Amino acid sequence: MTYGYIRVSTGKQTVENQKFAIAEFCERQNLQVDAWIEETVSGAKRFDKRKLGALLGRVQSGDVIICTEITRLGRSLFMIFSIMAYALERGCAIWTIKEGWRLGDDLTSKVLAFAFGMAAEIERSLISERTRDALARKKAEGVHLGRPKGALGKNTKLSGKEEVIRVLLEHNNSYAAIARALEVDRSTLVRFCAARGIKRSVNCSGTAI
The missing domain is CATH 3.40.50.1390 (Resolvase, N-terminal catalytic domain)
Incomplete structure (x- = not known):
């Protein structure tokens, strides 16, 4: 077929x-x-x-x-x-x-499959590494990384991760990449950011996918 x-x-x-x-x-x-x-x-x-x-x-x-x-x-x-x-x-x-x-x-397909898999693994590793480094800096600066007390809104899978998302956006990660790392749909992340007032920094040169 x-x-x-x-x-x-x-x-x-x-x-x-x-x-x-x-x-x-x-x-x-x-x-x-x-x-x-x-x-x-x-x-x-x-x-x-x-x-x-x-x-x-x-x-x-x-x-x-x-x-x-x-x-x-x-x-x-x-x-x-x-x-x-x-x-x-x-x-x-x-x-x-x-x-x-x-x-x-065939061999070409297997090589391509290996390349795609390796690139995907590298992508996940880089996101994870950038997240750890960025959060460590924020913590050292005394920034509270949990959900702000009295925060309004429905309890979702992203609740409590507001500062994590802000940090990732500040470090040029796309909405799509962040959504994959947090295991949610991109549209869910975008709506969550809009509801929480989380925005990409004005001087950020990255482009959301």
């Missing part, structure tokens, strides 16, 4: 451009798309909670998933690697049009 996978982040975006690109690619390759998987969802959302997860659950050896570019699968290296590893375990290949990758059961 050949699957065309299409993902857009908002309802304002259209799937037509991606669908056209995949159809045109398959025509050049003398392939036929047996099924289309289309969804409107953030790439930061866990893939097992998306249509992509359901697709990966039913693919078989020899199947191919085609998407326009690797970022259609997910918004982080760790997530993309997880999807790749899951697909490869089931013998399903992933082809991307923009990068020209054909990720299957």
